[in-house]
Amino acid sequence: MKKIVIFASGSGSNAEKIILHFKNNSQGNVVAVLSNNLHAKVLEKAENNDVPTVIFDKTALSDGTVLSKINEIQPDLIVLAGFLLKFPESIIAAYPNKIVNIHPALLPKYGGKGMYGMHVHKAVLENKETETGISIHYVNEHYDEGGIVFQATANIEKCQTPEEIAEIVHQLEHLHYPSVIEKLITK
Numbered sequence: 001m002k003k004i005v006i007f008a009s010g011s012g013s014n015a016e017k018i019i020l021h022f023k024n025n026s027q028g029n030v031v032a033v034l035s036n037n038l039h040a041k042v043l044e045k046a047e048n049n050d051v052p053t054v055i056f057d058k059t060a061l062s063d064g065t066v067l068s069k070i071n072e073i074q075p076d077l078i079v080l081a082g083f084l085l086k087f088p089e090s091i092i093a094a095y096p097n098k099i100v101n102i103h104p105a106l107l108p109k110y111g112g113k114g115m116y117g118m119h120v121h122k123a124v125l126e127n128k129e130t131e132t133g134i135s136i137h138y139v140n141e142h143y144d145e146g147g148i149v150f151q152a153t154a155n156i157e158k159c160q161t162p163e164e165i166a167e168i169v170h171q172l173e174h175l176h177y178p179s180v181i182e183k184l185i186t187k
Contacts (some may be wrong), residue, residue, distance in 0.1 A: 002028035002076040002185040007083040012042025014081040014102065014173050019049045019111060021178030028185045030074055036061065036085055045140070058085060067091050077185050078103055083115060089141050099139040100184065102177050104169045106151055107135040112142030121162035121169070130157045132165060134172045136180050150180045 004022065008015045012033075019030045030100040034054045043053045045109035060066050067090055070078070080087065092099060097162045103111060105120045115123070133153035138146035152175075155166045 001026070002077055003031045003073060004077050004181065004185065005070065005073055005075040006030055006033045006042075006046075006079045006187065007079050007087075007094055008033060008040060008042040008081045009037045009084040010040055010042065010082045012040065012045045012082070013170065014177055016043045016045045016049070017053055017068060017174045018079060018081065018181060019046065023049065027182055029074070031075065032067065034069070034077065035124070036083075042082070051180065061085060062088055062090075063129050064090065066093050067094060070095070078139075079181060082117075086113075087139050092141060094113050097138055099179070100136055100149060101144075101146070103135045103137065104145050104173070105135065106131075106133045106134075106153060106168070107137060107144055109150060111135075113143050115144070116160050118166065121165040124156070124165055125162050130155065132156050132169060134169060134176065136177065149184065150176065154175050175176070 006015045030051050030067050032052050032159055035043055038055055046053050057068050066153050078099040110120045110123050131153050133151055135148055136150040137148045140146040152172045154172055156165050159165045
């Protein structure tokens with residue numbers, strides 16, 4: 001049974017879909033959710049599904065405390081699901097090609113520092129894109145520049161607001177992220 005650790009900072013809708021996907025799955029299991037936000041809704045969602053949680057601050061992320069916790073768990077895959085801090089190089093070096101992130105656009109477009117959530121959807125709308133999508137990629141030392149594992153697209157020609165785009169992108173995320181994770185842990 002492969003062990004999955006999720007890092008999240010917010011509502012946890014993707015994290016919850018991943019937890020539920022692996023709840024009775026013989027391939028893997030979500031063994032912990034780590035968050036830098038004491039008030040993140042993801043913590044409640046994890047606890048409601050009997051997944052242990054760890055809360056940490058920015059210092060613990062950079063000083064080796066979080067890496068020590070990860071090393072205790074020895075995950076097969078680390079999944080970023082709405083985690084808003086830059087992932088430290090020390091963890092990336094310790095777990096090469098074992099950390100994935102989901103981005104709400106078709107990378108390399110609309111990636112980089114500050115490009116997350118509604119910021120991405122506003123930029124996509126302002127540039128009058130006719131399609132957008134999701135990118136699941138490995139995490140490296142640069143924002144959104146790791147190797148792409150999977151992309152899915154959606155037509156957004158009829159979308160008038162960033163919120164409409166966000167809804168379409170969330171559907172793609174929820175549909176694909178759990179199954180892509182399963183493929184990664186079983187290959």
